[in-house]
Amino acid sequence: MLQRKFDEVVKHHFPNSMDAKDTSIHYLGKMQLEHKIDISKVLMATSVCSDDINVPSTTFFNVLFGPFIMGGLGGIPFSGQTGMTAFAHHIPDGGSAFIFYGPHIGITLDGELGKMYRPRQEETGNSCGALMLALSRFHDSSYTPVLNEDDYQQMRLETSLLPYKEEILKSDNPQKAITEATFEVIDKKVHEYVKTCKDEFHVDTVTLLGGIIINTDYGLDDYFDARNFEVIDLKKL
Numbered sequence: 001m002l003q004r005k006f007d008e009v010v011k012h013h014f015p016n017s018m019d020a021k022d023t024s025i026h027y028l029g030k031m032q033l034e035h036k037i038d039i040s041k042v043l044m045a046t047s048v049c050s051d052d053i054n055v056p057s058t059t060f061f062n063v064l065f066g067p068f069i070m071g072g073l074g075g076i077p078f079s080g081q082t083g084m085t086a087f088a089h090h091i092p093d094g095g096s097a098f099i100f101y102g103p104h105i106g107i108t109l110d111g112e113l114g115k116m117y118r119p120r121q122e123e124t125g126n127s128c129g130a131l132m133l134a135l136s137r138f139h140d141s142s143y144t145p146v147l148n149e150d151d152y153q154q155m156r157l158e159t160s161l162l163p164y165k166e167e168i169l170k171s172d173n174p175q176k177a178i179t180e181a182t183f184e185v186i187d188k189k190v191h192e193y194v195k196t197c198k199d200e201f202h203v204d205t206v207t208l209l210g211g212i213i214i215n216t217d218y219g220l221d222d223y224f225d226a227r228n229f230e231v232i233d234l235k236k237l
């Protein structure tokens with residue numbers, strides 16, 4: 001079966017990844033059983049790339065309210081502190097918050113990262129398109145992103161990746177390296193916004209699940225390589 005073949009290819013690059021369904025069962029179970037969180041009162045926020053291909057990965061958490069969409073190109077939480085504040089105000093009374101975040105990367109059956117077959121397209125396309133565009137621009141040593149209100153998200157994404165540029169270009173697999181770097185950027189921002197907006201939450205805990213979404217062929221399950229699962233006690237922040 002194709003799904004089983006993909007399983008091998010994905011696990012070669014991301015040995016700890018799980019398919020999207022297992023991810024949701026595993027982490028919702030942990031929240032409920034280990035942390036005694038009432039899943040029926042959880043509002044979810046996502047900070048994943050705008051790309052249509054990511055929609056099925058987030059619907060595996062459909063039992064939760066939401067999502068409040070924080071992410072833009074690359075998965076950066078572009079809605080910022082105002083978005084985090086609004087999300088905090090929307091949580092059910094006596095409920096809890098859950099934020100699912102991270103960049104995404106396509107993979108083909110040949111094991112090529114940064115590419116995927118999209119619905120009804122014969123040729124492979126880039127995934128994440130925003131990250132692969134940034135990578136192609138970084139190959140030109142004279143290139144610097146210039147903030148531009150009509151391409152604000154891409155320019156901000158590229159600017160926040162500049163500190164990782166040399167490391168990415170030197171890597172054996174720059175497609176994977178730029179994705180890992182983007183995870184760090186998103187992870188830092190999500191933590192920063194939870195902290196600066198902590199007084200806006202009228203609940204005790206915020207659960208974070210961050211990692212890398214791996215897009216396989218259309219119609220097959222995506223995978224998720226979790227990098228951070230954490231239940232934050234807001235009173236201790």
Ligand SMILES: [Zn+2]
Pocket residue numbers: 049050051073074104127128129130131
């Ligand atoms: Zn993308």
